Amino acid sequence: MTRLGTGIGWRPEIADAVERMPGIDWVEAVAENVCPGHLPDSLLRLRERGVTVVPHGVSLGLGGADRPDEGRLTALAERAEALGSPLVTEHIAFVRAGGPLTASPRLEAGHLLPVPRTRDALDVLCENVRIAQEALPVPLAVENIAALISWPGEEMTEGQFLYDLADRTGVRLLIDVANLHTNHVNRGEDPAEALAELPLEAIAYVHVAGGFERDGVWHDSHAHPVPRPVLDILTDLASRVSPPGVLLERDENFPEPAELEGELSAIREAVERGARTRPQAEGRPEQQARDHTAPVPPGGEAARQRLALAQAALLSALVAGTPVPEGFDRVRLGVQSRALAAKRADVVAKVAPELVSILGTEYRSAFVGYAQRHPMRGGYRQDALDFAESLLLSEKLTEGRARRELRRWWLDRSGPAPRPLSRLARVGQVGRSLIGR
Numbered sequence: 001m002t003r004l005g006t007g008i009g010w011r012p013e014i015a016d017a018v019e020r021m022p023g024i025d026w027v028e029a030v031a032e033n034v035c036p037g038h039l040p041d042s043l044l045r046l047r048e049r050g051v052t053v054v055p056h057g058v059s060l061g062l063g064g065a066d067r068p069d070e071g072r073l074t075a076l077a078e079r080a081e082a083l084g085s086p087l088v089t090e091h092i093a094f095v096r097a098g099g100p101l102t103a104s105p106r107l108e109a110g111h112l113l114p115v116p117r118t119r120d121a122l123d124v125l126c127e128n129v130r131i132a133q134e135a136l137p138v139p140l141a142v143e144n145i146a147a148l149i150s151w152p153g154e155e156m157t158e159g160q161f162l163y164d165l166a167d168r169t170g171v172r173l174l175i176d177v178a179n180l181h182t183n184h185v186n187r188g189e190d191p192a193e194a195l196a197e198l199p200l201e202a203i204a205y206v207h208v209a210g211g212f213e214r215d216g217v218w219h220d221s222h223a224h225p226v227p228r229p230v231l232d233i234l235t236d237l238a239s240r241v242s243p244p245g246v247l248l249e250r251d252e253n254f255p256e257p258a259e260l261e262g263e264l265s266a267i268r269e270a271v272e273r274g275a276r277t278r279p280q281a282e283g284r285p286e287q288q289a290r291d292h293t294a295p296v297p298p299g300g301e302a303a304r305q306r307l308a309l310a311q312a313a314l315l316s317a318l319v320a321g322t323p324v325p326e327g328f329d330r331v332r333l334g335v336q337s338r339a340l341a342a343k344r345a346d347v348v349a350k351v352a353p354e355l356v357s358i359l360g361t362e363y364r365s366a367f368v369g370y371a372q373r374h375p376m377r378g379g380y381r382q383d384a385l386d387f388a389e390s391l392l393l394s395e396k397l398t399e400g401r402a403r404r405e406l407r408r409w410w411l412d413r414s415g416p417a418p419r420p421l422s423r424l425a426r427v428g429q430v431g432r433s434l435i436g437r
Contacts, residue, residue, distance in 0.1 A: 002086040004245025015042035017257040026052035036082035055079040057090040062128045063115035064094035065308035073135040087139045097315040101308035107315045108376040116151035117161040120303040129169045141172035141204035146182035146220035148336040152327025159197025166202040176207035177233040185218035191233045205245030223252035231270040238274025319375040341371035352384035358405045
């Protein structure tokens with residue numbers, strides 16, 4: 001097991017600060033934001049200093065009903081090789097649903113969603129993990145995610161689910177203690193019980209992050225300071241096993257470097273507190289070898305189809321406003337739906353900041369309202385175009401400076417190709433007038 005030490009999530013906004021921080025042993029970069037042929041100079045300088053860089057994927061969707069996409073696996077492998085990484089990481093989550101397995105349109109969540117802890121989902125996940133392991137040049141570790149909602153009819157606890165996954169595939173685990181706290185608040189799950197059930201020898205490293213609570217729901221924001229309960233879970237984990245690596249995640253609202261360094265110090269202290277109470281020389285699980293040579297039976301097409309139908313129904317309710325599937329908490333599903341829409345609004349604001357400049361304070365409410373009725377049909381840049389087109393066609397934006405600028409922006413970026421005739425027929429005279437203005 002690679003010993004990583006203490007690290008921080010590398011983000012372009014704090015790249016310079018990360019390079020200057022003392023005691024940084026390694027960094028983690030979002031895989032989809034790194035181009036193998038054009039690595040950021042900051043990452044190259046860190047690598048030259050001997051700092052390990054680990055690519056962290058967010059779009060593979062290993063917990064989805066479909067088998068992993070070959071192109072996404074190839075891209076993840078290329079990043080691992082370009083960065084000289086000792087391992088790569090992804091999430092136990094699904095991020096899209098629909099398609100051929102359900103004979104329905106493909107839906108994109110734009111976020112990580114929890115898989116049901118059922119035998120069907122576990123069988124499918126195990127097969128998907130094995131496919132990914134065979135395609136990657138380095139070991140794979142998978143992360144437990146935070147969840148606002150619970151699936152009805154679950155058959156296992158999180159600890160049992162993760163134990164069986166690691167036992168059947170030999171995959172390593174990236175344990176996010178902030179996500180354990182999130183699931184404690186939102187789903188009533190005991191973090192200590194989850195840690196007690198984990199195969200501790202499979203832990204590759206640990207994530208630590210902040211969040212906030214609103215109306216009894218914990219939001220794993222990665223944009224707030226790490227709270228004491230999360231550090232306490234980290235101490236509990238460190239009292240059971242020496243984590244090979246611990247990493248601070250921060251994705252938004254970046255504070256001054258001194259504050260980040262203070263959080264890293266608090267993380268080191270939490271690990272040291274746990275280490276002082278860890279039993280010694282008692283045949284701890286991390287010292288025990290495990291045999292993963294037995295083949296994992298395929299999940300089976302029937303299991304995949306059942307999972308596909310369930311995930312498509314849930315995602316459709318979240319992003320397209322279809323009825324809530326039976327057994328789900330309608331209130332929590334509404335919270336999750338608004339959270340997905342808000343995240344889309346945040347990302348679109350980053351990839352198309354002109355929309356915020358044009359619409360001002362009206363941007364966010366307009367986009368969130370749009371997102372709760374219109375699923376993504378492509379990447380975030382396409383999402384920005386679709387939102388602008390919808391706003392123009394709806395005539396909600398009255399004639400004036402903002403409408404003229406939004407029309408000009410949309411026309412400039414929608415490309416020289418003509419719109420499909422069927423689309424023009426649907427939008428009718430409004431569409432023709434929009435394109436002609």
